[in-house]
Amino acid sequence: MSAPAYSPHLDIRNVLWLLASMLFVVAPHLLRLPYWVGIFFVVVVGWRAWISWSAIRFPPRLVVATITIAATVGTFLQYGRITGREGGVTLLVVMAALKLLEMRTQREVALSIYLGFFLVLTNFLFSQTIPLGLYLLACVWIFTGTLIGFNRMGRAASVGERLKPAAALLAQALPLMAAFFLLFPRVPGPLWALPRDTLSGRTGLSDSMTPGRISELIKSDAVAFRVRFDGPRPPYATLYWRGPVLTILDGNTWRAARAPSVFDRYAAASRPVQYEVIEEPSERNQLFALDAPAAPPRESIITSDLEIRTRRPISEPRRYTMTSWLDYKYGADENPAVLREASAYDPARNPRTVALGREWAAQSRDPREIVARAVRLFNRQFTYTLEPPPLDPRDPYDDFLFNTRRGFCEHYAGSFALLMRAAGIPARVVTGYQGGEVNPFNGEIIVRQADAHAWTEIWLRGEGWVRVDPTAAVSPLRVEEGVNAALGPIGVLPTIIAADRLGLLASVRFGWQVINGRWEQWVVGYDTERQRDFFARLGYPSVDWRTLGFWLLVATFAIGGAVTLGLLVRERPRREEASLVAWNRFCAKLAAAGLARAPHEGPLDYLARVKAAKPELAANAEEITRRYIAARYGPGASREELRDLAGRVREFRAA
Amino acid sequence: MRPVLADLRQSVSDWIFRAAIPEAPPVTLGQRRIFILPTRQGYAFALMLLLLLLASINYNLSLGFLLTFLLGSMAGVGMLHTWRNLAHLRLKPGRCEPVFAGETAAFAVTIESPSLTRFAIGLRRRGEEAVHGDVRVEEPAALAIAVPTQRRGRIRCGRLEVFTRYPIGLFHAWSYLEFDLSVTVYPRPDPTAGSPPNTGSDASEEGIPIAGDEEFNMLRAYRAGDPPRQIAWKALAREQELLTKEFSAMASSELWIDWNDARGPDVEARLSILVQWVLKAEEYGQAYGLRVPGTVVAADRGEAHRARCLETLALFEVPR
Numbered sequence: 001m002s003a004p005a006y007s008p009h010l011d012i013r014n015v016l017w018l019l020a021s022m023l024f025v026v027a028p029h030l031l032r033l034p035y036w037v038g039i040f041f042v043v044v045v046g047w048r049a050w051i052s053w054s055a056i057r058f059p060p061r062l063v064v065a066t067i068t069i070a071a072t073v074g075t076f077l078q079y080g081r082i083t084g085r086e087g088g089v090t091l092l093v094v095m096a097a098l099k100l101l102e103m104r105t106q107r108e109v110a111l112s113i114y115l116g117f118f119l120v121l122t123n124f125l126f127s128q129t130i131p132l133g134l135y136l137l138a139c140v141w142i143f144t145g146t147l148i149g150f151n152r153m154g155r156a157a158s159v160g161e162r163l164k165p166a167a168a169l170l171a172q173a174l175p176l177m178a179a180f181f182l183l184f185p186r187v188p189g190p191l192w193a194l195p196r197d198t199l200s201g202r203t204g205l206s207d208s209m210t211p212g213r214i215s216e217l218i219k220s221d222a223v224a225f226r227v228r229f230d231g232p233r234p235p236y237a238t239l240y241w242r243g244p245v246l247t248i249l250d251g252n253t254w255r256a257a258r259a260p261s262v263f264d265r266y267a268a269a270s271r272p273v274q275y276e277v278i279e280e281p282s283e284r285n286q287l288f289a290l291d292a293p294a295a296p297p298r299e300s301i302i303t304s305d306l307e308i309r310t311r312r313p314i315s316e317p318r319r320y321t322m323t324s325w326l327d328y329k330y331g332a333d334e335n336p337a338v339l340r341e342a343s344a345y346d347p348a349r350n351p352r353t354v355a356l357g358r359e360w361a362a363q364s365r366d367p368r369e370i371v372a373r374a375v376r377l378f379n380r381q382f383t384y385t386l387e388p389p390p391l392d393p394r395d396p397y398d399d400f401l402f403n404t405r406r407g408f409c410e411h412y413a414g415s416f417a418l419l420m421r422a423a424g425i426p427a428r429v430v431t432g433y434q435g436g437e438v439n440p441f442n443g444e445i446i447v448r449q450a451d452a453h454a455w456t457e458i459w460l461r462g463e464g465w466v467r468v469d470p471t472a473a474v475s476p477l478r479v480e481e482g483v484n485a486a487l488g489p490i491g492v493l494p495t496i497i498a499a500d501r502l503g504l505l506a507s508v509r510f511g512w513q514v515i516n517g518r519w520e521q522w523v524v525g526y527d528t529e530r531q532r533d534f535f536a537r538l539g540y541p542s543v544d545w546r547t548l549g550f551w552l553l554v555a556t557f558a559i560g561g562a563v564t565l566g567l568l569v570r571e572r573p574r575r576e577e578a579s580l581v582a583w584n585r586f587c588a589k590l591a592a593a594g595l596a597r598a599p600h601e602g603p604l605d606y607l608a609r610v611k612a613a614k615p616e617l618a619a620n621a622e623e624i625t626r627r628y629i630a631a632r633y634g635p636g637a638s639r640e641e642l643r644d645l646a647g648r649v650r651e652f653r654a655a
Numbered sequence: 656m657r658p659v660l661a662d663l664r665q666s667v668s669d670w671i672f673r674a675a676i677p678e679a680p681p682v683t684l685g686q687r688r689i690f691i692l693p694t695r696q697g698y699a700f701a702l703m704l705l706l707l708l709l710a711s712i713n714y715n716l717s718l719g720f721l722l723t724f725l726l727g728s729m730a731g732v733g734m735l736h737t738w739r740n741l742a743h744l745r746l747k748p749g750r751c752e753p754v755f756a757g758e759t760a761a762f763a764v765t766i767e768s769p770s771l772t773r774f775a776i777g778l779r780r781r782g783e784e785a786v787h788g789d790v791r792v793e794e795p796a797a798l799a800i801a802v803p804t805q806r807r808g809r810i811r812c813g814r815l816e817v818f819t820r821y822p823i824g825l826f827h828a829w830s831y832l833e834f835d836l837s838v839t840v841y842p843r844p845d846p847t848a849g850s851p852p853n854t855g856s857d858a859s860e861e862g863i864p865i866a867g868d869e870e871f872n873m874l875r876a877y878r879a880g881d882p883p884r885q886i887a888w889k890a891l892a893r894e895q896e897l898l899t900k901e902f903s904a905m906a907s908s909e910l911w912i913d914w915n916d917a918r919g920p921d922v923e924a925r926l927s928i929l930v931q932w933v934l935k936a937e938e939y940g941q942a943y944g945l946r947v948p949g950t951v952v953a954a955d956r957g958e959a960h961r962a963r964c965l966e967t968l969a970l971f972e973v974p975r
Contacts, residue, residue: 110696110824114703117726121707124718133718140725144823151824153775153787161774165822169736173728180724187712316715524717560731567735 010109013156015052017146018112019045022100025119025139026093032126033090034078040071044097051101064101071098089122109150116143128524130516141166172563179555185545186528205243205286205431205452207256209410223280224433224452225288226517227445230274236435238326240291240455240467241447243432245305247341249421252349252396254414254429257341260303267464269294271326278319278521285310288432288447290324291467297322298529304338305428306330317525331464334426339459342426345418350397353415357422367425367460374419375473378412381405384475412470413454426459430467441507441514578642579631582649586624593654603629617654624648680834681747681767684817688830691738697825700730733823740773740819741828744790749797751812753839753962753969754804755930760838761799762812766790775821781814804840807926807969812836841965845919845927850935851912851943909954910936910943912964926968933968937961947971 023045030038051058071094079087096115103112120136120143145162152161225241246254273290287300287308296302297320300310310318347354360370388407392399397415400407413429420427434453436445455469522530535543587597587606595613597606607625611618627645631637637645693701704727711719749763764778768790778798779785790796802810815836818829912932919925929947936943937956944954945964950971952964 106824107696110699114700117703117722118707121710121716121719121722124716124722125714128716128718133721136718136722140722144729147824148822151775151821152789153777153821155775155787155789165736169729169732169822170725172732173725176728176731177721177724180728181721184720184724316717523721526717527715563732564735567739 012052014149017149019049021142021146025116028123037090041097048100068098085125113147130519175559183548183552185548186531188528207244209246209254222449224447224449225277225279228276234273239435241288241433242291243288245307246429249345260305263302263304267329269325269328273324276321281315283313285313289322292325292328294323317520339426342428343421345421350395352398353401353418354422357419361423370423378470378473382474409454409471413456416470417456420458428457430455430457439513579628582646583628586649589654620652681745684744684830689741691826691828694827700825730825734826736822737826737828740821743769748834748836751838755841756804756807756843760802760804762836763797763799765795765797767795768792777818779816807840807842808973810838839966839969841969842926842930844931848928848931851932852916910941912945914947930968933964
């Protein structure tokens with residue numbers, strides 16, 4: 001058998017494998033990017049397959065260059081630039097497709113496969129969930145199989161001959177990967193400015209509230225943050241997760257104060273609760289805590305209106321431990337400028353609401369009495385609904401209070417705060433989340449965008465800021481059992497999630513949430529902080545890159561050594577070979593005594609010759625030969641039989 | 656400057672890779688004699704890993720870190736696999752058949768794998784195209800390097816490199832073999848030379864048919880060893896028994912192929928004529944001898960004799 005020289009012409013099967021791998025890795029992108037990118041990609045891949053299939057010519061360089069320019073211009077027209085997440089990925093997908101059209105040699109194949117690996121990474125810019133992670137792991141597997149196929153040097157490889165060694169390679173790489181993941185010193189990013197559109201598409205509370213904004217948010221079941229309490233969970237009705245505080249009433253829009261000062265101290269505080277929060281990336285400088293936070297987490301401050309603000313936007317899942325006071329007194333000595341802001345309103349807008357507030361103020365000097373009247377009003381005549389009728393844009397609170405009387409937390413909070421201001425009581429709107437979903441498996445609380453809520457705070461002389469939730473007056477269920485209970489059997493979530501709360505589906509869902517939580521916490525959210533935590537548990541309270549580097553080196557050598565040994569053990573001769581080793585040694589002993597085995601001589605012929613030449617060896621030689629034949633040509637020898645054979649050969653004396 | 660550098664590089668490489676002492680086959684590739692370095696693709700892969708890492712850091716992509724480390728570790732494991740793909744192979748020189756000048760010679764090496772199938776094992780001479788083959792356990796594979804020949808003589812194979820890049824092509828593992836492999840290149844036969852002239856001193860009275868005479872005298876029963884081209888295929892087709900054509904030339908006893916009978920402008924031309932005559936003489940199945948200055952090959956016939964004559968001509972006046 002002589003091997004033909006390897007031809008640089010690429011084997012059609014290898015090319016098809018590469019094209020299929022490319023389609024797999026780009027597929028998730030095609031759902032996200034403009035439709036023309038998908039069509040373009042599929043057409044170019046088809047073209048490349050056709051080139052190999054029919055052995056037709058490659059397109060001239062001029063044609064490829066023209067398409068390249070056209071595609072770049074197309075990307076630019078689509079996004080107005082060719083950088084940024086969508087633009088960059090579009091361009092990369094297009095270039096990867098065009099690279100295929102030029103792929104003629106082994107080296108260009110390698111380049112295409114590397115591009116493929118890079119495309120795997122670009123998927124993570126959009127999502128880092130478990131299913132996508134598994135899907136892309138499969139893509140890496142297929143790409144590795146493709147790479148192996150090309151390195152067979154022109155010989156066709158079967159599916160098994162690609163995927164099996166690829167699986168072995170990846171499986172053997174896993175321990176080292178894990179070590180690097182845990183130990184590689186994490187630098188807090190970004191190294192360069194992130195494109196702006198990375199921030200797009202993130203839902204969450206904002207610094208302003210117009211009627212309708214939160215009810216949009218509430219349709220999203222995206223997770224805002226997860227909470228785990230150190231002790232028992234506080235009562236559901238106290239779970240007010242404080243977010244942006246909106247003090248400025250600008251027309252009909254509530255806005256956050258421009259530059260709140262730093263929080264001073266609580267006049268009194270009791271009922272501490274300790275817990276850990278993992279917040280999903282929001283690209284905002286806001287952390288959420290139970291009302292009210294005791295002390296800010298690292299790299300953040302508590303503002304004078306009790307918000308937690310971070311220095312950098314939350315662009316990756318952030319974990320922080322918190323202590324909150326469930327009962328507190330705060331703000332009795334509030335800055336008069338703040339109180340002025342919290343009392344301002346435009347008397348020209350919502351005249352009937354303003355008149356009602358003034359009327360109440362005229363009838364009673366006691367703010368508590370005024371609050372009670374407002375609550376009674378809401379309690380009697382109002383309906384809690386996610387789909388309120390549209391309101392008059394000029395005087396929406398008038399329209400809501402006196403006509404429609406159907407609304408959602410933002411309507412209640414907004415109109416209540418306005419009523420209070422008209423009655424001369426400083427008031428502000430607080431947005432955040434209320435409640436959350438309790439996972440019965442681990443007691444974790446998952447707070448979703450659907451749990452977004454708005455309530456109010458009024459300022460009472462001598463007491464400071466006091467929380468009043470007018471929604472609770474309309475729909476106590478909202479506050480006591482969550483938004484789904486408040487909305488009745490229809491629920492806010494259009495999925496099966498809302499319908500089934502305790503059945504099999506629910507336990508599957510909660511189990512999945514536990515796994516997902518671990519994933520978010522230990523994989524997606526593994527960052528500088530987590531790394532520090534991990535080492536603190538191992539007994540390194542302060543870990544720097546030198547320690548990490550040292551352990552990384554140790555781990556690399558240990559794991560590398562183990563994998564090497566594992567490979568070498570498999571390299572050891574197989575059992576049949578052990579019998580051959582023994583037989584060769586037996587022959588060598590006889591050869592030393594002048595009875596060398598001729599190369600063509602079979603074991604039985606040789607035995608006959610040995611018996612004739614040295615009758616005194618006959619018994620031993622016969623035993624060894626018989627066992628050798630049984631071990632080597634029989635159905636397979638056991639370990640003991642092989643050991644026995646080797647022992648007999650060792651004791652055999654030819655001279 | 657450049658040749659000096661090249662020489663220096665060569666001698667360093669010879670020193671490192673322990674050059675040029677032919678070794679007794681079979682050679683087993685132990686770990687000490689296997690070298691491994693990244694390929695150009697390997698360096699490109701490293702660059703890609705760096706880009707992946709930078710992107711992961713910049714965009715805070717934990718799964719990006721996982722991907723980077725998975726691929727990096729895979730490259731490391733791949734290096735071990737590449738090394739193992741070559742390790743413990745047993746290599747023996749194969750048979751190198753003589754060829755005529757202008758034909759392609761082949762240096763063959765037999766490779767055995769003691770364990771595991773070895774894929775894409777390559778073999779090459781310095782600076783030449785490689786051949787690749789798979790080696791399965793207990794199925795020795797032969798790889799042959801084709802060498803085009805121009806002139807007669809003996810070609811030594813010199814140092815061979817056995818290498819592999821399987822499975823991922825990021826590393827090149829190799830070892831050098833110093834087998835005493837050589838191929839004899841016979842002079843190119845001169846087709847215009849016709850048949851050997853009848854100048855033999857021991858020629859019979861009847862003489863020998865002159866050049867180009869393809870007529871045969873008689874058919875006789877086939878005897879084992881008769882050259883296939885002398886079998887009477889037409890007779891066989893007529894469902895007669897297997898017969899052998901006997902040419903009239905065969906009747907005579909001995910033919911001497913003599914240097915002095917070959918007329919040519921130079922040594923090579925004369926050798927080409929002599930080669931043609933040897934081939935013809937063997938074809939006729941007649942006993943023949945060879946006389947060239949300094950060497951006489953006694954008259955005989957058969958494959959071995961033919962090879963001896965052709966080798967004598969191939970190595971004529973070639974310094975050993």
